[in-house]
Structures are given as structure tokens and as C-alpha cells.
Amino acid sequence: MIYKDGVLNFTVTQSGSSPVTTGIQFSTQDVATAKLTFRLTKDGVPLPLSAVSGRLVMVMSDGSRFIREISLVDKVNGIAEYVLSDAEIKHYGQVNAELYLYYANGQSLSVHKFGFSIDQALIDQNIVPVAEYYIDDFESLKAKINELYDEVIETVDELREKFSDLENIETKAGAQEKADAALSAAKAYTDQHAENKENPHNVTKAQVGLDNVDNVKQAAKQDFDTHVSDDVRHVTTEDRNAWNSAEGNAKAYIDLHEKRKDNPHEVTKAQVGLDKVDNVQQASLAEFNAHNFNSVRHVVQADKDKWNGAQLFKLTQDSGKVFYKSDTETTNYNDLTASGMYLIANPGLNGPAGITSSFLHVMSNGTSLVQAAYDAVSGTKSFYRIRKSDATTWTTWNELVSPNLVVPWQTPSLSNGWTQYTVSGSEHTLQFSKDALGVVAVRGAIAGGTLGSTVTAFTLPEGCRPPYPFYHVGTASSSGAGGTPQIFRSVFNTDGSVCVQSCSNTENPNGFISFSARFSTKEK
Incomplete structure (x- = not known):
């Protein structure tokens, strides 16, 4: 669209x-x-x-x-x-x-x-x-309807007040209405007079004893006598008696014969043990077996055992979504002890430090349980903690190391005259990296820069810095020192700056400074 x-x-x-x-x-x-x-x-x-x-x-x-x-x-x-x-x-x-x-x-x-x-x-x-x-x-x-209603009532009241003086004035429409009423009354009187011209006194049938007589034409007496004497259309008592004793008995015999032709001895169902069997068509054995062994419509004991053993506890909502704790409430993490999955859209109480919204996974086994929380805002941090079997003691929140925090080998920018060390066309490039456990490694050599406790040779980025000053002793150039191996001392500061403090080679102190250092970024 x-x-x-x-x-x-x-x-x-x-x-x-x-x-x-x-x-x-x-x-x-x-x-x-x-x-x-x-x-x-x-x-x-x-x-x-x-x-x-x-x-x-x-x-x-x-x-x-x-x-x-x-x-x-x-x-x-x-x-x-x-x-x-x-x-x-x-x-x-x-x-x-x-x-x-x-x-x-x-x-x-x-x-x-x-x-x-x-x-x-x-x-x-x-x-x-x-x-x-x-x-x-x-x-x-x-x-809104009430508002419009009030406006209409107010308008009607105003109109009534304005036209109250006109109620006693007969309008053209009022005069016409009166004339129409008079004309209608005159017409009704005329119609009534025309209707009563054959019975002007309105005499009723009841007043003359004819209230039970229908107003239909009666047969003449001659027609009635002819009908009564018609012996072709009418039968006599003798006729009826003869037919009842002869033809009537014959018909009864025929009916009885027809009734008994399939069971001439009138054997009953009870006499042959079928009094409790309805006379309906029974299913064939093939039809019965097809229904009896229908595994789609019928269940077996294995089905019942499976359903009875199914999990009855809900880990999510019926829709499959996690249980939601909104940002209008304060959720206490200590209260979430039932196994399940939650979205906590508020900082809450007793939760991991620095997380304002989290996805929480609770795995409970009676009194002991584990909670795993994932930062729902940045998606870069995850923590876990355990409640011990005494049902009261919680461990501190421990941050999980994510593979996303691994830093591949990178080359820092050099300053204060320091350059990458090169000899005979081979470069020992200064590089650093960090593994999944938070350990930083620094390797390679530099040369030509200024020494000093506060003079920065290069800087490590945030996340690759020691939690406290880290001192490193490495190999320095032996040039000018009679070929005797020399050493230097450097410091890795918490702000990421790395300084070459001093060197045992006083003749050529910055000719070759080789790093092979490792330290952890964790405080513990």
C-alpha cells in the first residue's frame, strides 16, 4: 500500500x-x-x-x-x-x-x-x-446523545415561549379542519339514513324470534317429499341386516385369511423366544467389525495412558507467549519461583544490576531453582543465579559470557613517535584480542617512540582494559649493549593507555620493544 x-x-x-x-x-x-x-x-x-x-x-x-x-x-x-x-x-x-x-x-x-x-x-x-x-x-x-438532546429541548422551549400568544388565534388550517369535520358528520348522517330506509326502526332478528335462523334459501316441500320417497338412493333396515349377516361375515373371513397367510397358526414371538428382539435389521458381521476396529473413532489404553501422563503445568500463556509483567508494576524477582518464561518490562527488585527490562527463564525443582535473565533492551547481557535447597539463600547474579564479546585480533593506533617494528622485511605487527573468558592478549613489537610513565604508546578500547593497573616486563633491543639481552617495563592503565616506562638498554632504549602480555578484564 x-x-x-x-x-x-x-x-x-x-x-x-x-x-x-x-x-x-x-x-x-x-x-x-x-x-x-x-x-x-x-x-x-x-x-x-x-x-x-x-x-x-x-x-x-x-x-x-x-x-x-x-x-x-x-x-x-x-x-x-x-x-x-x-x-x-x-x-x-x-x-x-x-x-x-x-x-x-x-x-x-x-x-x-x-x-x-x-x-x-x-x-x-x-x-x-x-x-x-x-x-x-x-x-x-x-x-454526545445527551448533549444533542439537551440542545433540542432548549430550542423547543424557546419556540414554545415565542408562539404562546398565537394559541388563541384561529389559523386558516384550523378553520379548514373545522369545516372538514362538519362535512364528515353530515355525510355520515346521510349514509345512515340511506342504510335504514328498508328497516327504519332497526328491528333485530332476536326481537322477532329468528336469532337462531340462518338467512339462507330453504327447499320447497315438494322437493323434500321427492327426496324422502327415493328408494333407489336410500336403504331399508332389512337391507342392512341382510348385508351384515352375509356379505359382512364373508368380508371378515377374507380379512382374517389375509392376516394369517404368513403365520397361519398364529405362533407368537414369545413362543419361539423372540419376545425381547425388535423386528429391525441388524448390522452384518463385516459392518460390526469395521466399526469395532476403527482406530480413528475409538481410543486405546495406550492413548489414555499418554494423555493422563501429559504435562499439566503451564510454562507460558495459552497463546504460547511468555507471562507478561508490565512497566506499570514493580516485579520482585524473588517471588518468581514457579517454572516458566516471563517478560519483565520493569527494573524490578532483586534483579540483575543494570537491566531495565528482561526475559526471565525459571527452572524450579521443589525448593531449589535457577533463574536466567536476558537483557530485553540491548540483548548483549545475560545473567543467572541459584536459590539453594534451603528455599531462602540466593547466590549473586553471575554474568554469562557471550561469544559476541569475543574480540578478534586488531591493530591499535600508535602515538608519541612509536611505529611498528620492522626488520629484514619482516614486520612484527603489534596486535591485541580478547577471548570468550574475557582474557586480553597483546603481541608484537614497536620502536622509535618516547619512553615515560605518562607517555602513551597506544590505547586499548573499552572492554579490553584491565580492572586495575597491569605491569608487564618484556624483551628490549640488545643493540649497543654488547649483545646482552635487555628488558623494558610497561604499564597497562585502567583507562586503556599503555606506556613504556623504562628500558635497561640506555644506548638504544627504543630500538626494539616486544610485547607478549596477557591479562583478564574481570575483577575476580
């Missing part, structure tokens, strides 16, 4: 700040492309946005008001964004806005007030947006 991205960097502090006019300008034609990106920090680090929801309030220049949910695109680095809707981008002019954050534990805060503008594009010059309100949450919507 392509966006016009207005980026706002806000720092959350306890002191108030004036609204910011950002200089961000969108156009009414920036449909689905006008985006505000918020980068939030606190105390110099990104503000975590886990367990947070954000709302953006925008008041347009025409009075329209919108409250919208923002999208949290990077919760760890404190980045959120909002893309203006098609309706919002049409409200041109200056826009005043404010960003709020709401936490799951009930806390909330106002991040910053700011402003930006929407320019009316030439193609939209004849379009005037209608003032509108869009509110995401119910409470804000309820408050």
Missing part, C-alpha cells in the same frame, strides 16, 4: 506540554492514503504497548468530531498508526487531535495534543462536508 505518512515522535513524561502544530498537511483527495504514525518513548526507550488500547480524538474545523481506535503495529518498539477514513479526509481545514492510551489494568494516560491540516483539493471546491460525529465507545456516544 502507498501512504502519505505523517510521523509523530512523542515522549511520555510527567510534565505537561503545549499542543504541537506538526506541519503535516494532507489533501481531501488523499483517500485511504493519509496515515499518522506515532512513535512513543518513555525515559529514552520505546514505550511497550502490550495490554494497551489506543484512541485518537480528532476535532475538525467544521465542528465534526471523531473518536477512533488506533492500530498497534509494533507493541515492543512502541509504534502505532491510524489511516484517515474516506469521511474524515473530506473535512478540510485545521484539525486538532489528541492521543490517549488505555491499559488493561484500568490505567489511562494522555500522550500528547497535536494539530495538522487538510487542504481542499481543486476538484473538491464545490463540496461542503456535513458536520458529523463518529464515536467508537458507548460512553462517549451516550454523552
Whole structure:
């Protein structure tokens, strides 16, 4: 997607700040492309946005008001964004806005007030947006409805007061209404008179004893007598008796024969031991076996043993994420004794020194346990400690050495006249390195510089310096000393400076100074 991205960097502090006019300008034609990106920090680090929801309030220049949910695109680095809707981008002019954050534990805060503008594009010059309100949450919507309701009531009361004197004045519409009512009454009287012209006194059927007689045409007596004497259509009692004794018995015999043709002796289910068997089709043996040995629908004892022996303790949340301790609380590391994985987004108590946020891994075995903490901000430090089996004694936090701290062989810059020593085309390059245990090694030779306890020959970088002054005695040039081996003394200072203090060769003290030194950067 392509966006016009207005980026706002806000720092959350306890002191108030004036609204910011950002200089961000969108156009009414920036449909689905006008985006505000918020980068939030606190105390110099990104503000975590886990367990947070954000709302953006925008008041347009025409009075329209919108409250919208923002999208949290990077919760760890404190980045959120909002893309203006098609309706919002049409409200041109200056826009005043404010960003709020709401936490799951009930806390909330106002991040910053700011402003930006929407320019009316030439193609939209004849379009005037209608003032509108869009509110995401119910409470804000309820408050706005109540506000509009109060305005309507106030307006109605004003109109009633203005027109109270006109209630006694008969308007044209009122006179017309009265005339229509009179005409309707006259018409109803006329219709009633026409309806009663054949029964002007409204005599009812009940008044003359005919209330139970339907108003339908009756048969003539001659038609009735003809029907009664029709012996073709009617039967006599003799006919019925004859049929019942002859044809009726014959039919009964036929029915009984039909009923018994499959079981002429009327043998019952109970007589043959089938009284408890329903007369339904049974499954075949092949069908029964196919169902009985279906391992997809049925479980076996091995399945049950496996499930019953499964781990029931949660090491993470159901989503697979670690347990979260937010930056609004103070976490005591001593209280985290259950096995599991945690993200502690606060410095906490009894934690490793210098860590403001950490991933913590706890491995517990009853009363004894180990905690391993990893710096969640820099990612360069890791520590561990153990609680002993007495359930009260904790060891100190021990820093784990990372392979990232290993320094390969490097060549320092020389100063005060010192140069790399070269003889017969072979260079003994001065170099230094540091291994995974924090041990620094210095090798190689230099020449030609100035000696002195405070004269720096070269400097070691931070992380490759001794915790206290380290003195080194090495081999010096024998030139001018009759070929007798000579020595020099140097000092490696805690600020990284290395000085060649003195040399036993007084004739040629700086002709050849060879280092072969090793020291630890750890205090212990």
C-alpha cells in the first residue's frame, strides 16, 4: 500500500506540554492514503504497548468530531498508526487531535495534543462536508446523545415561549379542519339514513324470534317429499341386516385369511423366544467389525495412558507467549519461583544490576531453582543465579559470557613517535584480542617512540582494559649493549593507555620493544 505518512515522535513524561502544530498537511483527495504514525518513548526507550488500547480524538474545523481506535503495529518498539477514513479526509481545514492510551489494568494516560491540516483539493471546491460525529465507545456516544438532546429541548422551549400568544388565534388550517369535520358528520348522517330506509326502526332478528335462523334459501316441500320417497338412493333396515349377516361375515373371513397367510397358526414371538428382539435389521458381521476396529473413532489404553501422563503445568500463556509483567508494576524477582518464561518490562527488585527490562527463564525443582535473565533492551547481557535447597539463600547474579564479546585480533593506533617494528622485511605487527573468558592478549613489537610513565604508546578500547593497573616486563633491543639481552617495563592503565616506562638498554632504549602480555578484564 502507498501512504502519505505523517510521523509523530512523542515522549511520555510527567510534565505537561503545549499542543504541537506538526506541519503535516494532507489533501481531501488523499483517500485511504493519509496515515499518522506515532512513535512513543518513555525515559529514552520505546514505550511497550502490550495490554494497551489506543484512541485518537480528532476535532475538525467544521465542528465534526471523531473518536477512533488506533492500530498497534509494533507493541515492543512502541509504534502505532491510524489511516484517515474516506469521511474524515473530506473535512478540510485545521484539525486538532489528541492521543490517549488505555491499559488493561484500568490505567489511562494522555500522550500528547497535536494539530495538522487538510487542504481542499481543486476538484473538491464545490463540496461542503456535513458536520458529523463518529464515536467508537458507548460512553462517549451516550454523552454526545445527551448533549444533542439537551440542545433540542432548549430550542423547543424557546419556540414554545415565542408562539404562546398565537394559541388563541384561529389559523386558516384550523378553520379548514373545522369545516372538514362538519362535512364528515353530515355525510355520515346521510349514509345512515340511506342504510335504514328498508328497516327504519332497526328491528333485530332476536326481537322477532329468528336469532337462531340462518338467512339462507330453504327447499320447497315438494322437493323434500321427492327426496324422502327415493328408494333407489336410500336403504331399508332389512337391507342392512341382510348385508351384515352375509356379505359382512364373508368380508371378515377374507380379512382374517389375509392376516394369517404368513403365520397361519398364529405362533407368537414369545413362543419361539423372540419376545425381547425388535423386528429391525441388524448390522452384518463385516459392518460390526469395521466399526469395532476403527482406530480413528475409538481410543486405546495406550492413548489414555499418554494423555493422563501429559504435562499439566503451564510454562507460558495459552497463546504460547511468555507471562507478561508490565512497566506499570514493580516485579520482585524473588517471588518468581514457579517454572516458566516471563517478560519483565520493569527494573524490578532483586534483579540483575543494570537491566531495565528482561526475559526471565525459571527452572524450579521443589525448593531449589535457577533463574536466567536476558537483557530485553540491548540483548548483549545475560545473567543467572541459584536459590539453594534451603528455599531462602540466593547466590549473586553471575554474568554469562557471550561469544559476541569475543574480540578478534586488531591493530591499535600508535602515538608519541612509536611505529611498528620492522626488520629484514619482516614486520612484527603489534596486535591485541580478547577471548570468550574475557582474557586480553597483546603481541608484537614497536620502536622509535618516547619512553615515560605518562607517555602513551597506544590505547586499548573499552572492554579490553584491565580492572586495575597491569605491569608487564618484556624483551628490549640488545643493540649497543654488547649483545646482552635487555628488558623494558610497561604499564597497562585502567583507562586503556599503555606506556613504556623504562628500558635497561640506555644506548638504544627504543630500538626494539616486544610485547607478549596477557591479562583478564574481570575483577575476580
